[in-house]
Amino acid sequence: MNKGKIIGIVSLKGGVGKTTTVANLGASLAKEFNKKVLVIDANFSAPNLALHLGLVDPKTTIHDVLLDKVDVTKAIYEHDAGFHVIPAAYISRKIQPFKLKKKIDYLKDYYDIILIDSSPNLNDEMLATMIASDEIFVVTSPDYPTLTTTLRAVRLAKQRKTPITGLILNKVYNKKFELSIDDIEEAAGVPVLSVLPHDIKVPESVYYTNPVALNKPKANSAIEFKKLAASLIGENYKDPRLWSRLRGMFRKDVPKDIVNRSLLQNER
Numbered sequence: 565m566n567k568g569k570i571i572g573i574v575s576l577k578g579g580v581g582k583t584t585t586v587a588n589l590g591a592s593l594a595k596e597f598n599k600k601v602l603v604i605d606a607n608f609s610a611p612n613l614a615l616h617l618g619l620v621d622p623k624t625t626i627h628d629v630l631l632d633k634v635d636v637t638k639a640i641y642e643h644d645a646g647f648h649v650i651p652a653a654y655i656s657r658k659i660q661p662f663k664l665k666k667k668i669d670y671l672k673d674y675y676d677i678i679l680i681d682s683s684p685n686l687n688d689e690m691l692a693t694m695i696a697s698d699e700i701f702v703v704t705s706p707d708y709p710t711l712t713t714t715l716r717a718v719r720l721a722k723q724r725k726t727p728i729t730g731l732i733l734n735k736v737y738n739k740k741f742e743l744s745i746d747d748i749e750e751a752a753g754v755p756v757l758s759v760l761p762h763d764i765k766v767p768e769s770v771y772y773t774n775p776v777a778l779n780k781p782k783a784n785s786a787i788e789f790k791k792l793a794a795s796l797i798g799e800n801y802k803d804p805r806l807w808s809r810l811r812g813m814f815r816k817d818v819p820k821d822i823v824n825r826s827l828l829q830n831e832r
């Protein structure tokens with residue numbers, strides 16, 4: 565049997581969209597592509613993945629696992645969309661983040677993909693995600709302050725020899741004042757694999773505690789999450805919306821993120 569992959573979703577800046585990405589990739593991989601998926605909240609001191617997924621007040625959490633109180637399987641919950649979730653505790657408890665790898669590594673025998681939602685702080689919590697991951701994605705947005713922190717995250721991953729598969733560009737307005745994909749790739753030396761629009765449907769879906777990919781499956785952001793999810797597992801996702809298929813047919817240049825995704829898709 566093929567082993568699954570552990571993918572860390574990181575950034576050194578808060579609020580760029582790590583939790584949103586984990587929730588939506590998890591939902592898309594399970595619902596659209598029938599994959600066995602586990603998502604883990606490793607933002608130990610400020611967790612909120614469970615809230616994005618409508619999991620209220622979970623009794624057992626990753627904190628109990630890291631405190632050696634329970635076996636990791638006891639902290640796994642099932643979402644209606646079919647994927648599994650390990651939430652974190654909302655009250656702070658002293659834990660050893662570096663135990664994470666040992667606790668979750670063998671779960672690769674049971675899942676196709678395990679996604680880790682990281683802390684944005686440059687401390688043991690974030691390093692624990694990097695160490696536990698087979699590969700990471702760095703979430704960023706197209707502005708200088710975020711890019712600066714993204715470059716630090718990329719450097720850190722390279723130092724730790726954690727492979728960086730790509731950048732996820734989130735909250736994109738498509739305005740002139742934003743950094744271009746070329747600028748960002750050149751600075752980071754890492755391909756941009758997804759361009760997620762700033763989309764009001766994302767916070768609206770958070771309000772309904774359901775990822776946008778499930779709550780508004782035809783929203784622009786939902787479609788982009790599904791395309792990214794597909795490329796992670798070597799598949800292609802066809803946008804079902806007629807107008808965007810037509811637009812694609814009349815496009816002169818193929819955007820860089822589409823090229824990068826198809827390269828990734830072929831590698832997998």
Ligand SMILES: Nc1ncnc2c1ncn2[C@@H]1O[C@H](COP(=O)(O)OP(=O)(O)OP(=O)(O)O)[C@@H](O)[C@H]1O
Nearest residue numbers: 578579580581582583584684735761762763766767
């Ligand atoms: N593409 C988007 N369009 C509009 N709003 C978005 C988008 N992505 C995320 N958001 C909103 O931005 C906020 C922060 O997102 P999220 O919690 O995913 O970030 P984070 O990187 O996990 O933050 P933290 O580092 O604090 O854990 C949320 O309110 C979310 O709804």
Ligand SMILES: [Mg+2]
Nearest residue numbers: 582583607612
């Ligand atoms: Mg988060």
